[in-house]
Amino acid sequence: MLWNEIEGAPREKIEEVQLARLQETLKRVYELTSFYKEKFDELELTPSDITSLKDIEKLPFTKKQDLRNHYPFGLFTVPMSEVVRIHSSSGTTGKPTVVGYTKHDMDVWNEVMARVFTMAGATADDVVHNAYGYGLFTGGLGFHNGAETIGATTVPVSSGFTDRQILLMKDFNATILAATPSFALHMYEAAKKTGNDYLKDFKLKAGVFGAEPTSDGLKEEVSRVWGIDYHEVYGLSEIIGPGVSSSCKHSKLLHINEDHFYPEIVDHKTGEVLADGERGELVITSLTKQALPIIRYRTGDITSLHRSPCECGRTLVRMESIVGRVDDMIIVNGVNVYPSQVEHVIANAEGVTLNYQIIADKKGHLDKIDILVEVSEDVMSDSIPEMEKIKKDIQQSLANNLYINANVKLVEPRTIERSMGKAVRVIDKRV
Ligand SMILES: [Zn+2]
Structure with missing residues (x-):
């Protein structure tokens, strides 16, 4: 089932909508922000020079730093009286980035999140347990509004209080779980401790997961332990929040709501636009945003685009x-x-956990890479042949799949340095 007709429209129709909306957005930013006006003037461009979607490549990029430089509301194109919602990133490095929404922007956000839930098979008959954090972070309210838009019974549990969450999830007969994958796994571990046969007491059938980088191994594990369909959701607050794209039940690829968010893939060094299927940095132009329209935003995320038909x-x-x-x-x-x-x-290897650290260093003129991996509690043994085999298997798999010769070192559980509860992933001693 589709939420909006446009999701299944012929390509020409989608492109027609995109171009009209792009031209409107360009006029808006050119007339209403000095930032874009100056950038366009430097390139000797005006909105009327953009007459095809391909012309988007002539436009300047917008970077996270541009949002920070105009903190807090400098890039807004509406008076504050029209802004009904503010969200903000945590700002762990420098000033936070602040985003705003008009009533119309909220309608767009609710609509794309309604598409996400519909894509996951949810309807008004479902009970959505929303364990994303509520607050300035866009996760909680984004999923909340989408679930309400489709008419589902929405439970705004927010994050934390794991034991209470499990109790409510069971007693309210939650059918759809909205959470980060790592929290979903954490809840499973906690649920396991609470009693026998607990799984038969849960009615969960699907989950909408996102907000953190997740390996296929972790996704499969979440899906397996809960016995649910895994739907991935992608988004970022600078563009709207969750709801930029999400996966249906037929494939792991995520459908981009491209009637609202125009995607490109560029070479992150040269900025050159890459072909479908090639991996590079995802760049998004908002096509319908009013409070904070954004042109060619460099997301910093690496992915590729695919136009093959979906079932x-x-x-x-x-x-x-x-x-x-x-x-x-x-x-x-x-x-x-x-x-x-x-x-x-690592997720596909036996006897190890997903806590690992990549250490890059120099050996003479060449780069060398060490990968520390924590073994599972039950594996840490004195069996040297067993440990050797685990290590060799991972090294072989790294060489076969990623073409790297890494030196894998197995270490005891909980010995890798943590930051905010997570193992620190990369240490580059060459820089
Ligand atoms: Zn699909």
Whole structure:
């Protein structure tokens, strides 16, 4: 089932809508912000020069730093009386980025989140347990509004208080779980401790997961332990929040709501636009935003676009699950390595946990890479042949799949340095 007709519209129709909305957005930013006006003037461009979607490549990029430079409301194109909602990123590095929404922007957000839930098979008959954090972070309220828009019974539990969450999930007969994948797994572990046969007491059938980089291994584990369909949701507050794209039940690729968010993939060094199927940095232009329209925003996320038809009937372009971050990527002897790819290999290995650390260093002129991996509690034994085999298998798999020769070192559980509860993924001693 589709939420909006446009999701299954012919390509020409989608492109017609995109171009009209792009031209409107360009007029808006050119007339209402000095930031874009100056950028366009530098390139000797006016909105009327953009007459095809291909022309978007002539436009300037917008970076996270541009939002910070105009903190808090400098890039808004409406008076504050029209802004009905503010969200903000945590700002762990420098000033936070602040985003605003008009009533119309909220309608767009609710609509794309309604599409996400519909894509996951949810209807008004479902009970949505929303364990995303509520607050300035867009997760909680984004999923909340989408669930209400489709008419589902929405339970705004927010994050934390795991034991109470499990109790409510069971007693309220939750059918759809909205959470980060790591919290879903954490809840399972906690539920397991609360009693026998607990799984038969839960009515969960699907989950909408996102907000953190997740390996295929972790996704499969969440899906397996809860016995539910895994639907991935992608988004970022600078564009709208969750709801930029999500996966249907037919494939792992995520349908982009491209009638609202125009996607491009660019080479993150040269900015050159890449072809469908090629991996590069995802760049998004908002097509319908009023409070904070954004042109060619560099997301820093690495993915690729795919236009092959999908069995669900949606014609929206699809993206693969984020492969990594531009900032996280390290180059080892000329090979691009993303922590998420390493994580995928580790997730498929026996006897180890997903706590690992990649250490890049120099040995003479060459790069060398060590990967520390914590073994599972039940494996830490004195069996040297067993440990050797685990280590060799991971090294072999890294060489076969990622073309890197890494030295894998198995370490005891909970020995890798943690930051905010997570193992620190990359240490690059070469820089
Ligand atoms: Zn589909």
